Amino acid sequence: MKKQFAVIGLGRFGSSITKALSREGFEVLAIDVNEEKVNQFASIATHAVVADATEENTLKSLGIRNFDHVVVAIGDNIQSSILTTLMLVEQGVNHITVKAQNDYHEKVLLKIGAHKVVHPERDMGIRIAHNIVSKNVLDYLELSDEYSIVELVAGMKVDGRSLIDLDLRAIYECNVMAIKRGEEVNVSPAPKDILYDGDIIIVIGADEDITRMEEELFPDS
Known part of the structure; x- marks a missing residue:
């Protein structure tokens, strides 16, 4: 049986989540106090309802x-x-992810029992900033x-140098997780594997x- 999701709030973030989950074939209940927004998702989500999620009885009636x-x-x-x-925590929902506006909001959410807190605007801003600063950074x-x-x-x-020759782990304390070359993806590459101009490498490590x-090694060309 596929997982069942409920998305409360159909703004830009909630709408994106609802559409993505629906495309993957999951059952999604879309909830918002705005009837116009709910109507827009009537044919996208499995169910779309107008409801105030701050009301305990409403959440119970939805079987949240x-x-x-x-x-x-x-x-x-x-x-x-x-x-x-808080209502979701009290009703024993197994997994709760909440969008936070700022760090203070996040602290409160974690204190009351949210399982995961996300900052979509901040995180996207960081990713875009890295892409702007260096055209060699594709994603972050x-x-x-x-x-x-x-x-x-x-x-x-x-270009033409092997991973063991570059010795990224010893010199920079960074680990190459994968190499993408065209449509091919080499996961956990071997030390003897060679990099070529245009390859995409996925690296994990400390920011500095x-x-x-x-x-x-990867200056802007």
Whole structure:
């Protein structure tokens, strides 16, 4: 049986989540207080209902505790976000992901029992900033305040050199997780594997080490 999801709040973030989950074939209950927004998802989500998620009886009537995962994607109303999350925790929802507006909001959400808190605008801003700063950075995923996963485009400086020759782990304390060459993906590449101009490498490491490696081996061409 496929997992059942509920998405509360159909703003930009909630709408994107609902569409993505629906495309993957999951059962999705879309909830919002705005009838117009709900009507837009009547043919996209499995079910779309107009409801106030801050009301305990409303959530009970929707059988919210039976869903595998509930995403609280309420926009700018921090009070509603916190109250909804609290209602979900009290009703024993197994997994609750909540969109936060700021760090203070995140602290409160985690205190009351949210399982995961996301900052979509902040995280996307960080990724875009890295793409703007260096055209060799294709994508960027922040794992923590200090560690990240980065996609880098190999240039002439590493062309024809093997991983053991570059010795990225010893010199930069970075690990190459995969190499993409055209349609081929080499996961967990061997030390003897060679990089060529235009290859995409996926690297994990500390931010300062990745930056140092990028500046020395992957400068903008």
